[in-house]
Amino acid sequence: MKEIILTIKRELYLPVEASEISPDKLAGKSVKEIESTKIWEGNKQLSLNDIFNVSEKPNDSDESTIRIVGNAAKIRKIGYRTSSGLVIVEGNAGMYVGEEMSGGSILVTGDAGSWLGMKMKGGRIEIKGNAGDYVGAGYRGTTFGMKGGTIIIQGNAGSEVGCWMINGAIRIKQNTGLLPGIHMSNGTILIEGNCEGRAGGQMRGGKVIVSGYIPAILPSFAFEEIQEKTKFGDEKIVGPFYAFSGDMNENGKGKLSVRITANPHLKLYEKYLEA
Amino acid sequence: MSELLIRNGFVYDLLNGIDGEKADISIKNGKVVESVGAGATVIDASGMIVMPGGVDIHSHIAGSKVNAGRILRPEDHEKDVERHTAITRAGTGHSIPSTFTTGYRYAKMGYTTVFEPATPLMKTRHTHEELDDTPIVDKGCFPLFGNDWHSMEYLAQGRVEECAAYVAWMLRATKGYAIKMVNPGGVEAWSWGRALVGLEDRVPNFNITPREIVHGLCKVNQMLHLPHTIHVHTNDLAKIGNYQTTIDTMDSVRDLGGDSKPVIHITHVQFTGRTGSAWHNVGSGAPEIADYVNKHDHVTVDMGQIVFMNTTTMTADGGFQYMLHQLSGNKWMNQDVEVETGSGIVPYTYKRSNYVNAIQWGIGLELALLVRDPWRVYMTTDHPNGGDFTKYPKIISWLMSRKARDKSLAKINSIARNKLDLPDIDREYSFSEIAVVTRAGTAKALGLKEKGHLGVGADADVAVYNINPTKIDSSRDYLLVRKALKKAAFTIKDGRIVVKNGEILETPNGRTYWVDSVVSEDLGEKVESEMRKTFTKYYTVQMDNYAMTDSELANSNRVEVKAEI
Numbered sequence: 001m002k003e004i005i006l007t008i009k010r011e012l013y014l015p016v017e018a019s020e021i022s023p024d025k026l027a028g029k030s031v032k033e034i035e036s037t038k039i040w041e042g043n044k045q046l047s048l049n050d051i052f053n054v055s056e057k058p059n060d061s062d063e064s065t066i067r068i069v070g071n072a073a074k075i076r077k078i079g080y081r082t083s084s085g086l087v088i089v090e091g092n093a094g095m096y097v098g099e100e101m102s103g104g105s106i107l108v109t110g111d112a113g114s115w116l117g118m119k120m121k122g123g124r125i126e127i128k129g130n131a132g133d134y135v136g137a138g139y140r141g142t143t144f145g146m147k148g149g150t151i152i153i154q155g156n157a158g159s160e161v162g163c164w165m166i167n168g169a170i171r172i173k174q175n176t177g178l179l180p181g182i183h184m185s186n187g188t189i190l191i192e193g194n195c196e197g198r199a200g201g202q203m204r205g206g207k208v209i210v211s212g213y214i215p216a217i218l219p220s221f222a223f224e225e226i227q228e229k230t231k232f233g234d235e236k237i238v239g240p241f242y243a244f245s246g247d248m249n250e251n252g253k254g255k256l257s258v259r260i261t262a263n264p265h266l267k268l269y270e271k272y273l274e275a
Numbered sequence: 276m277s278e279l280l281i282r283n284g285f286v287y288d289l290l291n292g293i294d295g296e297k298a299d300i301s302i303k304n305g306k307v308v309e310s311v312g313a314g315a316t317v318i319d320a321s322g323m324i325v326m327p328g329g330v331d332i333h334s335h336i337a338g339s340k341v342n343a344g345r346i347l348r349p350e351d352h353e354k355d356v357e358r359h360t361a362i363t364r365a366g367t368g369h370s371i372p373s374t375f376t377t378g379y380r381y382a383k384m385g386y387t388t389v390f391e392p393a394t395p396l397m398k399t400r401h402t403h404e405e406l407d408d409t410p411i412v413d414k415g416c417f418p419l420f421g422n423d424w425h426s427m428e429y430l431a432q433g434r435v436e437e438c439a440a441y442v443a444w445m446l447r448a449t450k451g452y453a454i455k456m457v458n459p460g461g462v463e464a465w466s467w468g469r470a471l472v473g474l475e476d477r478v479p480n481f482n483i484t485p486r487e488i489v490h491g492l493c494k495v496n497q498m499l500h501l502p503h504t505i506h507v508h509t510n511d512l513a514k515i516g517n518y519q520t521t522i523d524t525m526d527s528v529r530d531l532g533g534d535s536k537p538v539i540h541i542t543h544v545q546f547t548g549r550t551g552s553a554w555h556n557v558g559s560g561a562p563e564i565a566d567y568v569n570k571h572d573h574v575t576v577d578m579g580q581i582v583f584m585n586t587t588t589m590t591a592d593g594g595f596q597y598m599l600h601q602l603s604g605n606k607w608m609n610q611d612v613e614v615e616t617g618s619g620i621v622p623y624t625y626k627r628s629n630y631v632n633a634i635q636w637g638i639g640l641e642l643a644l645l646v647r648d649p650w651r652v653y654m655t656t657d658h659p660n661g662g663d664f665t666k667y668p669k670i671i672s673w674l675m676s677r678k679a680r681d682k683s684l685a686k687i688n689s690i691a692r693n694k695l696d697l698p699d700i701d702r703e704y705s706f707s708e709i710a711v712v713t714r715a716g717t718a719k720a721l722g723l724k725e726k727g728h729l730g731v732g733a734d735a736d737v738a739v740y741n742i743n744p745t746k747i748d749s750s751r752d753y754l755l756v757r758k759a760l761k762k763a764a765f766t767i768k769d770g771r772i773v774v775k776n777g778e779i780l781e782t783p784n785g786r787t788y789w790v791d792s793v794v795s796e797d798l799g800e801k802v803e804s805e806m807r808k809t810f811t812k813y814y815t816v817q818m819d820n821y822a823m824t825d826s827e828l829a830n831s832n833r834v835e836v837k838a839e840i
Contacts, residue, residue, distance in 0.1 A: 141350035 001027075003059040004034060006052040008070030014042035015094070016051060019077040023085025023104060027064035031056055061086070063104070068093075073113065079106045082123065095132070098125045101149070114158065120168065122149040133158035133177065136170050146170075146187065159196075162189045165206065169233055181208040184254065190232045194262075202247050203254035209237060211259045214266075221246035221256055223269040230257045242269055278303050278311040279770055281737060284320030285744050287710035288327065290719065290728035294707045295744055300325060302735040305769035309731055318772075322743040323764055326710050327727050328387025328736030332717040333506075333542050333577055334658040335589060336377045337391045337405035337416070339398040340610065340618045344371045344587045344659070347608050347620055351587060363779050370586040370659040378410035378782070380665055382774050385738025385763035387785075388718070388726055391416040392506060392542065393457055393591050395612040396423060397816065399449035400823055406787055407829040411766075411773050413726075413736075415788035417506050418449045419591055419616045420492055421456030422463040424481075424813060425806070430491035431483040436840045439495040440802040443792040443838060446501075448822035450789040450831070453503035453721075454496050457591035459488040461510050462617045465594035471510060474523050485510050486527045493528040493538055499792040500836045502722025504575065506540045509547045512595050518560025521547040522567050525574045532573025540720060543579025543657035545639035557631050558694055559638045565645035568652070575720050576646065577653040580639035580670050581632065582662030585624040589660065593617035614813045625662070633691030635661075640673055640680065641695065644702045649711040650719065668760035671713070674704040676753035706744050723788070739765040786832035794838045 004026055017040040020026070026034055035049035048054065052068075059065055064085040072078065073092040082101040089097075089106075095113035098106045102121040107128075114132030117125050119139065131153045136146035137160065145164035152171045159177030162170050165184040175193035182198075184206045191199075194212035201218055209230055217223075221244040229238050241257040258266065279302040286298040301311040335341050345352070348371065355368030357376055366376030381389055389409075394402040394416045406414045420426045420442060429438035442454060460478035461471045467479045474486035489507060496505045509524045511517040521541060531538045541547070548560040568574050588599060593609055596619025600607035608620040625632045639661070646652040654671065658664040672679045677700075684692055692698065704712070718727020725734045741764040742749075742756060749756050762777025773781045810818040825831050 139350050139353050141348055141353075 001059050001062055001064050002056045003065040003067060005055045005057065005067045005069065006048070007055070008068070008072060009051060009053055011071070012041070012051070012074040014074065016041045016075045017077060018075045019080035019099075020048070021066060021068070021075075021077075021087070022079050022082040023064040023066055023087065024081065024083055026066060027085060073111070076113075079104075082106065092129070098123070101125070111155070117146055117149070117151045119144065120146045120149045120151070124150045124152070126152045126154075128154045130155035130174075131157045133160055134163055135161045135172075136165050136168065137163035143183070145184070156193070161191075162187065165189070171232065175212065181206065181254070181256075184208075188232055190237065199258075200244075200247060200254055200256045202250050202252070203256075204247070204250050204252040205254050207255040207257070209241070209257045211237070211262065213262045214258055217244055217256070217258065217266065217269075218247065220248045222248060223272050226260070226270075226273070227257060242266055277770055278315035279318065279735070279767065279772075280311050280315040281318045281320050281325055281739065281765075281767075284323050284325030284739060286325045286729065287707050288729040289707055289711050289715045291730045293729075300729055300737060302737075302767070302770045305735050305771075307729050307731055307733045307735050318739065318765055320739050320765075322741075322746075324706060324740045324742050324744060325729075326385070326738050326740070327714045327718070327729050327733070328738050328766065328768065329381075329385050330388040330714045330717040330721065330723065330727050331381070331386055331655065331664065332390055332540075332653050332721060333392040333579075333655045334389050334664055335391060335393065335660070336389055336414075336658070337374065337409060338394045338402035340393075340589050340591070340620060341371060342401070342405065343608055343610065344589050344620045345373070347606065348587055348622060351622070360779075362782060368663070370584075370663045372663070374405050374408040375410060378412055378785075379779050382411040382766050382768070382779065383762055383777050384665070384667060384760065385740065385766050385774075386412060387736035387738070387766065387768050388413040388723070390414065390452065390721065393455055393508070394418050394449070394451070395591065395616045395618070396420075396445055396449050397612055397615055397821070399451060400827070403450060403787065403823065403828055407784070409785075410782040411768055411785055413785040413788065413832075415452035417453040417455035417503075418445065418451035419457055420445070420454050421459035421488055421507075422461070422616045424614045425809065426492065427460070427463070427478060427481045427483050427488060430487060431481055435491055435494050436498065436798060437802050437805070438491060439498040439838065439840055440794045440798045441806065442492070442495050443499055443794050444799070444803060444806070446789070447791050450787065450823050450825075450828060452788050452790050452834075453501060453506050454492050455506045455508075456489065456492060457508040457616065458510050458512060458594070459507070460485040462591060462593055465597075466611050466617055470594055473520055474510060474527060486523075489524055489527050489539075490531070493531050497531060497538065498840050499794070499838045501790055501792060502834060502836065503720065504537050504540045506542060508542055508590065508592065512546050512590075512592055513549075513598065515549055515551050515553060515557055518548045518550055518563055521560070521564055525567060525571065529571065529573060532571070535572045537575045537651065537720065538573045540575045540577070542577050543655065543660065544576045544642050545579040545581060545635055545661065546657070548638045548642060549634070554631060557634050559634060559641055559696065561638045561641035562645055562696060565642055568646050569648070572651075575651045575653070576642065577655040578639040578643050578670075579655055579657040579661050580643075581625050581635050582656060582666040582669060583625045583627050583632070583636070584662050584666070585622065586662055587620060587659050588623050589618065589620040591616045591618045593619045595619070596621050599623065613815060627687045630688045630691050633687040634695065636683075636687065637691065637695035637697045641697050641700065643674055643712070644697075644700045649704070649708045650716045652712060653717050653720070654712045665761075667713070668757045671704075671709055671760055672753040672757045674712075675709065675749040675756060676751070677701060677703055678750060679753040703750050706749065735767055735770040737765070737767040738763050739767075784830050786830045787828045788832045788834060789828075790834045790836060792836045792838045794840050798840055
């Protein structure tokens with residue numbers, strides 16, 4: 001297969017709506033056709049070659065690949081509705097990376113903006129840097145977030161990771177902001193670093209694991225037990241953890257596991273073990 | 276001056292007794308005239324239906340709660356975005372379209388007049404701001420009086436004439452068109468955390484019952500000679516077994532009827548026509564209500580039909596919305612308007628598979644099909660409560676075609692299907708009946724003398740649809756009817772062609788209708804000086820800042836009537 005290389009020509013100031021940049025839409029097209037693909041920058045409709053230099057090279061992989069080179073922090077919706085193939089962003093990416101993607105994979109070597117993997121149904125997204133808020137969320141106002149697939153963030157993520165998440169898995173290697181797993185009904189979120197707090201607020205199901213420090217557990221969570229280990233997909237995560245369930249305000253059956261060694265201030269919950 | 280001739284169409288002008296006959300309509304200076312000169316622009320409507328422009332009697336298109344609904348539902352707009360064109364502005368739908376989009380979409384369906392049926396008195400200025408930004412269509416709004424402290428106080432003291440003078444002042448101050456009541460007394464009770472049941476419970480702190488409010492304001496309506504009747508959203512809306520409250524409400528003003536002129540309009544009866552004693556045995560009260568309407572000529576009703584879709588419910592009935600929020604678990608917005616009313620907003624999805632939703636769907640259609648006189652039952656969806664107004668063609672096809680109904684019946688909850696009378700109803704509306712329930716009847720009920728017909732002197736608001744009634748069997752080819760009604764071949768507003776083949780050509784600003792009922796000077800002054808005291812006592816707003824002036828409306832159309840007091 002071929003690899004399509006899109007090199008950003010100039011610095012971008014206005015948001016670029018790039019829902020056309022996905023293997024589903026560009027694979028099999030000639031360079032000329034790709035160059036004339038329509039794309040929006042601010043309120044102006046342009047051709048792809050007004051922003052990118054388009055080139056291609058043969059590739060021994062059997063996946064169609066798109067490589068974006070340069071600072072794409074202003075480019076939104078990269079990989080929109082991707083169902084197969086690979087998108088690589090060498091640099092930063094903007095908001096809505098992998099929106100509604102159902103398969104294939106996306107790799108961003110820099111940071112990604114907010115709403116990463118919004119309404120995602122399948123596939124895999126990996127971010128080498130940090131991600132913004134609302135990773136794996138739904139559109140603002142809906143109750144339908146990420147339904148499947150995997151998101152891996154090597155750096156930090158912002159607030160409300162997995163908002164309204166329905167299924168799938170999100171792994172964050174470093175820290176997150178407030179309210180990971182808010183409104184989630186199923187799926188798993190693993191935070192290997194610290195969390196600013198309010199983990200699992202209004203969750204109805206699913207699982208949130210915090211391996212680092214968390215300032216406090218919401219009062220609407222009930223302490224259940226001490227777990228020696230927990231699971232993230234098929235992977236065993238060794239504890240021990242304090243295990244909670246909630247959110248009771250929502251009649252929730254969600255699970256929240258917090259590593260004991262990183263959270264000595266939560267020792268007070270241990271007294272409930274005797275009762 | 277601009278002259279227009281619509282030639283050779285099948286004209287449905289039921290107010291003038293023209294029932295699908297071939298005729299020409301001549302238009303000059305925005306009015307229908309006897310004839311026009313040879314230089315007139317000719318629209319060839321041969322093989323097409325020509326009707327007066329549609330008149331919607333009940334559609335929530337503007338005001339603070341509509342806007343609050345827009346704020347609450349970004350996801351509703353996301354799925355329906357319209358780009359600007361050289362003529363039209365950009366906008367969003369879906370169940371709560373932005374103001375400009377609302378005007379365009381109505382015009383595309385051949386509607387030229389729309390009434391916003393519930394605006395809190397104090398917030399009517401906001402309603403008019405939005406109506407001013409709703410292009411093409413003529414419009415007006417009905418301010419809410421059913422839970423207003425002043426109205427309730429006057430009526431509780433038995434001072435009906437003073438109440439009438441107060442209502443006249445308020446209609447002038449708010450530039451309103453008719454008296455609207457939403458759950459009379461019940462919203463006030465709800466703001467104290469209580470609920471009223473039926474018509475006989477007393478409103479907390481006011482020593483008055485819903486029955487007395489409805490009766491009193493109906494009398495006020497007659498004293499002021501308002502063009503429309505009172506417009507009532509009854510108590511107990513959406514509660515199980517509420518059809519009896521609806522019938523009681525209609526019956527409570529029977530003594531004010533007579534001379535075959537309606538005195539009360541009950542709106543969105545679908546929501547207030549339920550039998551049963553629990554959610555699992557909810558049934559349709561439409562046969563009982565239709566029976567009452569058939570036997571009494573002082574009542575008009577509208578359907579409030581639901582369509583199976585995701586929509587946004589919004590009403591001044593705050594208590595009902597709280598119940599719906601608890602039932603559905605969906606997000607909820609609540610407002611209390613000091614002294615006057617409240618409101619609530621909850622997104623909701625009507626599902627075919629849901630037993631109660633399927634019954635609701637049946638109630639609306641049964642009502643329209645069982646009320647024999649089309650002049651007293653009107654087609655609405657209570658937009659956006661039962662579904663948005665762009666679904667009207669779908670509802671019309673259900674009314675016109677048993678086949679269309681059967682097809683939908685086959686897909687709804689089977690227990691509901693077996694319980695409804697709808698499968699046994701054979702009636703199918705004709706095009707002339709459709710013309711009545713969507714324009715002639717509603718214009719008549721609203722007292723709009725220049726609308727809903729195409730006689731000489733009428734406003735030149737015309738809809739031309741590309742259907743040939745002699746060739747198309749609406750019962751069988753309901754999909755063609757639906758398609759034609761979605762996009763009018765021509766919509767003419769005040770003699771200007773604003774829509775051609777479903778595309779907007781021009782966006783003139785419509786008029787805002789409001790009623791100025793003139794009461795005697797003595798009474799007016801007396802009530803005004805009383806109000807000055809109560810305003811300082813009750814409101815956070817000064818009375819002098821409260822009233823709107825005529826110049827605040829972009830295109831004011833004052834309707835003057837002489838009150839009998």
